[in-house]
Amino acid sequence: MNTASHPTALIAEDEQLLAEHLRAELRQLWPELEIVAMASHGQAAVDAALAKQPQICFLDIRMPGMSGLEAARAMAEDWPDDRPFPLLVFVTAYDQYALQAFEQAAVDYVLKPLQRERLAQSCERLRQQLALRHREPAAAALSADTLSQLRQLLGTGQAAPAAAPAAPLRLLQVSVGTAIQMVPVGEVLYFEAADKYVRVITASKEHLIRISLRELLPQLDAQLFWQVHRGTVVRADAIERAVRDEAGKLSLQLRGCTDRLGVSRMYAHLFKAL
Structure with a gap:
């Protein structure tokens, strides 16, 4: 054409x-x-x-x-x-x-x-x-x-910003059957968007919380949690290494987790040293 x-x-x-x-x-x-x-x-x-x-x-x-x-x-x-x-x-x-x-x-x-x-x-x-x-x-x-x-x-933002929380979120209230379990945010390896929910991945368990990643993100400590894809937020000090493949695409290996997380081009600048 x-x-x-x-x-x-x-x-x-x-x-x-x-x-x-x-x-x-x-x-x-x-x-x-x-x-x-x-x-x-x-x-x-x-x-x-x-x-x-x-x-x-x-x-x-x-x-x-x-x-x-x-x-x-x-x-x-x-x-x-x-x-x-x-x-x-x-x-x-x-x-x-x-x-x-x-x-x-x-x-x-x-x-x-x-x-x-x-x-x-x-x-x-x-x-x-x-x-x-x-x-x-x-x-x-x-x-x-x-x-x-x-x-x-x-x-x-290009829109009226949400009011900043007084302090970053420290505890997650997670439903487990008929009980509510308190999960320290510091134990979370990464968050992953799942439609109107968010998967919460720790070294030992996976939880599902009823909130969107967009709503959760402003409540997290931006110094501790890095967005590496529009659907993935990682605890920075849990990153063991970042690796580029032959095509130049980045993926992350986390401590205590076998999952490999892709880093989109929008957030590759976070790993300039590579």
């Missing part, structure tokens, strides 16, 4: 009227642009992007379950190494202060309600970047800069 004349895009927006409005505006401003997928929530956006591999993704910031920023991170973690990573355009209603993070990163954004003039500017920027990629294929790679910018955007 010719990048210059047949670009492809995905639109992720949970409000159907807004999604159709964006598609209609793009059809007017950029007739050659083919919308290959429409997604109504973050996970659907990730699944469609990985399946269709569009050149551009328009991602709404606020979507059910997974935000547009989190969807971009998930895409980056699972994107094939040999395929160009999409150009990202975030659709947002945030004020100018919140938009500073977007200004500093090599991504574009459009504000709600959509303004045709601003969307036209975005389309022109995207055309230029696609043309650059066509001339210089290396520019399409999922670079360290792109990962750094996604981490930066995720770090800004």
Whole structure:
């Protein structure tokens, strides 16, 4: 497919009227642009992007379950190494202060309600970047800069932050039959997301707690627990070693545990010494 004349895009927006409005505006401003997928929530956006591999993704910031920023991170973690990573355009209603993070990163954004003039500017920027990629294929790679910018955007929150806990969580209350068992957080080797639950892995047992990893993460000591994948958080002092395979992918071996945990590209910077 010719990048210059047949670009492809995905639109992720949970409000159907807004999604159709964006598609209609793009059809007017950029007739050659083919919308290959429409997604109504973050996970659907990730699944469609990985399946269709569009050149551009328009991602709404606020979507059910997974935000547009989190969807971009998930895409980056699972994107094939040999395929160009999409150009990202975030659709947002945030004020100018919140938009500073977007200004500093090599991504574009459009504000709600959509303004045709601003969307036209975005389309022109995207055309230029696609043309650059066509001339210089290396520019399409999922670079360290792109990962750094996604981490930066995720770090800004882009939403009202939850109140910080007075102190990091020290004990977990775990249901065991009809009893409640107290599990010291310091004994946990790692946490793993399991839909609306979290698997809690210690050296001797595995528990399941009814909380999402997103809700649990702010309650943990960030110095002690490191997120190494969007679905995995590891106790840092339990890491015995980190190993790169021939493809350059990292995996962790923990003390007292035979499981090998993969480290996604988003978090490989935690192991710079390797």
